[in-house]
Amino acid sequence: MYKYDEIDQAIVDERVAQYRDQTRRYLAGELTDEEFRPLRLQNGLYIQRHAPMLRIAVPYGMLSSRQLHKLADIAARYDRGYGHFSTRQNLQLNWPKLEDVPDILAELATVQMHAIQTSGNCIRNITTDQFAGIAPDEIIDPRAVAEIMRQWSTFHPEFALLPRKFKIAVSGTKQDRAIVQAHDIGLEFYRDSDNKMAIKVWVGGGLGRTPILGSVIREHLEWQHVLTYCEAIIRVYNLHGRRDNAYKARIKILVKALGIDEFRKQVEAEWAYLKDSPNTITEAELQRVAQYFTKMPYDTLPAHDASFDSAIASNPAFAAWVKRSVHAHQQPGYRAVTLSLKPHGRAPGDATSEQMHVVADLAEKYSFGELRVSHEQNLILADVRLSDLFSIWEQARAAGLATPNIGLLTDIICCPGGDFCSLANAKSIPIAEAIQQQFDNLDYLHDIGDIELNISGCMNACGHHHIGHIGILGVDKDGSEWYQVTIGGKQGNDASIGTVIGPSFAAEEMPGVVQRLIDVYLQERTEEERFIDTVRRIGVAPFKAHVYAKKEAAHV
Amino acid sequence: MSNLILGTSIVEDEWNLVRLPVLGEETVRKQAGKVVLFKLTGEKTYSEEQIAATVIPATGKILAPLSLWIARRGELESRLAAGELAIWLDTHEVLADLVSAFDDINQLPLIAVHVERFADGRIFSIGNLLRTRHGYQNTLRAFGDVLRDQLFFLKRCGFDSYLIRADRSAEDALASLKDFSQPYQGAVDDKQPVWRRVSRQPASQP
Numbered sequence: 001m002y003k004y005d006e007i008d009q010a011i012v013d014e015r016v017a018q019y020r021d022q023t024r025r026y027l028a029g030e031l032t033d034e035e036f037r038p039l040r041l042q043n044g045l046y047i048q049r050h051a052p053m054l055r056i057a058v059p060y061g062m063l064s065s066r067q068l069h070k071l072a073d074i075a076a077r078y079d080r081g082y083g084h085f086s087t088r089q090n091l092q093l094n095w096p097k098l099e100d101v102p103d104i105l106a107e108l109a110t111v112q113m114h115a116i117q118t119s120g121n122c123i124r125n126i127t128t129d130q131f132a133g134i135a136p137d138e139i140i141d142p143r144a145v146a147e148i149m150r151q152w153s154t155f156h157p158e159f160a161l162l163p164r165k166f167k168i169a170v171s172g173t174k175q176d177r178a179i180v181q182a183h184d185i186g187l188e189f190y191r192d193s194d195n196k197m198a199i200k201v202w203v204g205g206g207l208g209r210t211p212i213l214g215s216v217i218r219e220h221l222e223w224q225h226v227l228t229y230c231e232a233i234i235r236v237y238n239l240h241g242r243r244d245n246a247y248k249a250r251i252k253i254l255v256k257a258l259g260i261d262e263f264r265k266q267v268e269a270e271w272a273y274l275k276d277s278p279n280t281i282t283e284a285e286l287q288r289v290a291q292y293f294t295k296m297p298y299d300t301l302p303a304h305d306a307s308f309d310s311a312i313a314s315n316p317a318f319a320a321w322v323k324r325s326v327h328a329h330q331q332p333g334y335r336a337v338t339l340s341l342k343p344h345g346r347a348p349g350d351a352t353s354e355q356m357h358v359v360a361d362l363a364e365k366y367s368f369g370e371l372r373v374s375h376e377q378n379l380i381l382a383d384v385r386l387s388d389l390f391s392i393w394e395q396a397r398a399a400g401l402a403t404p405n406i407g408l409l410t411d412i413i414c415c416p417g418g419d420f421c422s423l424a425n426a427k428s429i430p431i432a433e434a435i436q437q438q439f440d441n442l443d444y445l446h447d448i449g450d451i452e453l454n455i456s457g458c459m460n461a462c463g464h465h466h467i468g469h470i471g472i473l474g475v476d477k478d479g480s481e482w483y484q485v486t487i488g489g490k491q492g493n494d495a496s497i498g499t500v501i502g503p504s505f506a507a508e509e510m511p512g513v514v515q516r517l518i519d520v521y522l523q524e525r526t527e528e529e530r531f532i533d534t535v536r537r538i539g540v541a542p543f544k545a546h547v548y549a550k551k552e553a554a555h556v
Numbered sequence: 557m558s559n560l561i562l563g564t565s566i567v568e569d570e571w572n573l574v575r576l577p578v579l580g581e582e583t584v585r586k587q588a589g590k591v592v593l594f595k596l597t598g599e600k601t602y603s604e605e606q607i608a609a610t611v612i613p614a615t616g617k618i619l620a621p622l623s624l625w626i627a628r629r630g631e632l633e634s635r636l637a638a639g640e641l642a643i644w645l646d647t648h649e650v651l652a653d654l655v656s657a658f659d660d661i662n663q664l665p666l667i668a669v670h671v672e673r674f675a676d677g678r679i680f681s682i683g684n685l686l687r688t689r690h691g692y693q694n695t696l697r698a699f700g701d702v703l704r705d706q707l708f709f710l711k712r713c714g715f716d717s718y719l720i721r722a723d724r725s726a727e728d729a730l731a732s733l734k735d736f737s738q739p740y741q742g743a744v745d746d747k748q749p750v751w752r753r754v755s756r757q758p759a760s761q762p
Contacts, residue, residue: 005756007738014736022705038675039705121675151740151750157712158684158743161677227741238681243594245587273689278742278752285751 001062001370002147002292004112011154012109015116019043020102027099038161044090044118045101049422054093054101055118056108060128060146060170061089061373065364068371070111072356078104083356084416085341085349087464088167089127089373090118094420116154121162121249123153123234128170129177130374133293134336134382136328140172140189140197144290145226148281152227159234163241164249166234167206174493179375181205181213181495182467184251185230189223197223203233203263204255207461211497212252215260217267223286227279232271236263296368296383301333305386320442321393321404335389337367337381338374339396340403340411344436347429348414349377358399366392375464376413376452378406408445409453409518410436413464417457417474418481424457426474426481431455431510438511448518451531452491467491469532470517471498472510483510487517487543488535501544516547559726561707561718562695564733566726569719571619571642571666573699576606593673595648619644619668622654629657642666644699647678651685661692666717668697674706680713687714687744704729708736714744 004012019039026036040046044055056071063071071091075083078100084092096104108114117124126146133141149168153159159166171178172189180186186202199221205214221229237251255263312319327336339359342348351359359379363371366388367381374380379401384392396402405411412435415421417428432455439445454468458475465471471486482504489498505513518531520543525534535543560569585592595601607627612618618635622645625632635641643664645654655661667686671679679698686692697717698710707718711733720726742749750756 007740007750007754007756010737011740018732018735035674035703121677154740155709155736156741156743157709157739158680159677160680160706160709161675163677235681235684239678240597242596243676243678244585244592244596247588278747279749282751285756288751288756 001064002059002143002289008112008151009109012112012114012116015043015114016102016105016109019105023099023102038120040098040101041120042117042122042160043101043105044115045098046119047098047422048094048420049418050420051095052098052101053416053420054096054104054115055086056091056093056113056115057118057125058090058113058373059150060126060132060143061130061375062143063371063373064111065360065369065371067111067113068356068360068363070107070113072353072360074104074107075356076353081354082350082352084347085351085373085377085379087349087375087377087413087415087462088118088125089130089375090125091373092416094416119165121164121166123156123159123162123166123168126150126153126168126170127178127183127375129173130372130376130380131177131327131336131382132172132372133295134329134331134334135173135177136330137174138172138330139174139191141293142170142172142187142189143293144286145187145189145223145281146170147289147292148285149227149230152279158231159238162234162238163243164246164251166237166251168230176491176493176495179464179467179491179495182207182211182464182491183214185233186214187226192220199223199226201229201233204252204260206250206252207464207466208250209247209459209461210250210252211461211466212256213495213497214252215255217260217264224281225275227281228274228277229267229271231279232267232274235270236266240266295331298331298334298383299385301331301385303332305333308386308389311390315390317404318390318393320446321397321402322389323446324404324406324408325402326389329383331383333386335384335386337384337389337392338406339379339381339401340406341378341401342405342411342436343400343403344405344410344440345433347416347419348412348432351379355399355401358395359401362392362395376411378411404442405445407450407452409439409448409451409514410445411452412436413452413454413468415456415462417455417463421457421462423460424474425459425476426457426483427507428455428457428463428472428474431472431474431483431507434507434511435514438515448522449530453514454489464491465489466497467495468498469530469535470514475504477504481507483507485513485517485547487540488532490532499540501540502548513547517543520546557726559720559722559724561720561726561730563716564730566730571617572613573644574610574612574618574620574624576602576621576623577609577611579603579605579609594676595646595672597648597678598650599648601646601648616640617642619666621645622649622657626653626657636663639665642668644668644670645682646670646672647676647682651682651690655690661686661690662694664692664694666695666697667692668699668717668719669715671698671700671702674701674703676701680709683710683713683715684744704732707732708734712739712743712745 169183188200192198202214372380418424456463456465467489486498699719
């Protein structure tokens with residue numbers, strides 16, 4: 001993964017000094033709350049329900065063992081011994097003290113980490129596929145360009161105060177796992193007819209209050225021009241995006257208002273001036289950064305491992321875990337492993353300091369000292385030998401990290417919700433826990449099969465509920481908490497936004513509602529169908545009818 | 557004491573700011589119950605009565621609003637010729653209107669951009685465009701809700717003068733012009749991104 005040189009290090013060190021002084025001025029009364037707000041937000045610091053929340057950047061989801069050990073130590077020393085991995089692949093601390101934040105940032109800087117632009121109206125952390133560099137369906141490893149873009153977007157002077165937040169995702173696989181269509185800019189890497197790296201550029205996607213999938217603004221962009229092309233897009237947005245109404249300030253609203261053709265015209269006119277300017281990426285710079293993302297020094301291994309095969313045959317619990325948690329790899333004899341942060345009855349995405357140390361040690365011992373965070377809020381060991389899987393499973397299981405539910409109903413994607421977040425309309429974690437308890441039977445979960453359930457505590461959609469096969473949105477009605485249900489949302493190349501099935505439900509109804517949705521699926525499915533396939537084939541009506549059927553009718 | 561920074565020094569302001577007078581009561585715009593804090597790009601925010609009622613100082617250097625120049629150009633031509641006219645515009649005004657209102661914007665010794673609120677980042681694109689697209693070479697000033705934490709970005713976007721908000725110290729603000737020693741991306745002040753500026757070698761493993 002990328003390693004800082006003295007230039008990168010100077011920037012994070014200077015940032016610590018700058019933020020330390022901003023905090024000092026705020027505490028001394030030289031900055032008002034309103035003036036400090038954009039400054040602290042650009043450093044990932046929210047003022048929340050109980051305490052500030054600090055969001056630490058994990059660029060495109062990559063961490064080293066050393067970094068994760070440091071995060072574990074910070075969570076233990078400055079927080080309550082745990083952290084929350086978010087759907088943006090970042091780590092959030094729920095209980096830091098505002099006056100400790102400069103010290104936390106100084107600690108992060110010692111392991112080449114920061115909290116720059118993890119919040120606020122600026123270009124946020126760039127996200128990608130958690131299997132970048134190892135996925136068998138990968139065409140281009142997008143991480144080198146993602147790192148170049150991280151650097152370019154860091155304190156970009158023209159885009160420091162945009163109308164609203166701005167999220168970029170990159171993907172280089174056949175099957176999109178980075179949700180490029182649900183980002184302000186989505187960059188889909190491919191090889192063009194000359195076998196050169198090229199990019200299909202999506203713009204104007206986003207979830208939140210107004211969920212919209214992006215439009216293609218350019219089918220073919222040569223990689224050298226990605227920075228200047230993004231500058232053209234963001235400049236048009238910066239000048240013309242709506243600042244008068246925060247709910248209409250995202251780029252998707254501007255794209256929709258102008259229409260993609262007019263928006264494209266304006267961007268291309270701007271780009272005509274910017275194209276080939278010095279921010280055009282050179283071959284040398286790409287190569288310099290790409291050196292950090294070369295293949296790991298793999299051993300040459302056979303495609304099969306006898307000890308692994310026999311463990312599968314003799315240990316059903318291990319076999320069940322492998323089935324859900326172990327993923328194909330480009331390199332023979334290697335696999336990627338997802339460690340579940342979704343044990344039943346716990347807040348999805350949370351990890352204790354002890355668990356972080358365990359994962360960091362596992363990565364050190366079995367996976368070249370690196371790991372990844374997925375937008376599904378789990379941790380990934382990307383480069384593991386088949387013969388090590390059994391040991392990893394035993395150690396992960398002892399630490400509560402081996403729930404064999406990856407991709408199943410209880411692998412719930414969930415924001416922190418009303419328990420922590422001051423934006424939330426409703427709690428989300430207790431809903432997730434109640435659903436996990438309702439479906440606390442692994443055989444049954446495996447029978448239900450692949451399904452994605454997403455929960456957001458408010459319109460901001462941090463839990464990506466619009467693209468959940470089942471999506472749950474917390475809403476406020478006359479001061480009490482209700483839950484609106486959508487079905488048929490999906491991430492990926494054939495992404496879709498879910499359809500609301502009807503009036504919302506009280507919290508205690510939610511496990512039963514999910515149960516009824518699953519009942520319809522189990523009754524209607526054909527052998528090959530996943531939940532989402534059945535919804536797409538038969539439509540929302542049968543699900544709606546069963547969920548809202550009168551209780552007595554349901555027992556007939 | 558002056559609160560005006562030019563380059564890296566605090567200087568006296570030799571320009572007399574001309575504002576459009578407020579006639580009657582200003583209406584507070586609301587949307588969904590919230591006060592609207594930002595004006596839309598291209599929104600017209602002044603009336604012909606305001607322009608007509610504006611008093612143009614008879615002598616000295618004046619910093620006049622763009623709308624005044626456009627509407628009452630005849631009264632200001634001689635001042636422009638004498639080097640006594642500078643123009644300011646708001647972040648929601650359209651830059652093309654400024655550019656098309658002059659044969660050559662470099663006739664203006666000073667252009668100032670008024671930012672009503674700190675969080676309005678349009679000022680950065682406006683500065684950038686004035687310098688790079690329109691070749692403006694004279695003094696470019698930011699004024700309004702200008703606080704030290706914008707200065708580094710303003711400088712990188714081509715501004716070289718900053719009128720710090722009256723209740724804050726310009727002296728303190730000077731320090732923020734040096735917040736970062738080697739920024740990553742090319743911008744107006746230094747067009748070269750860091751990888752063209754210095755030789756970056758792969759770091760050794762920590």
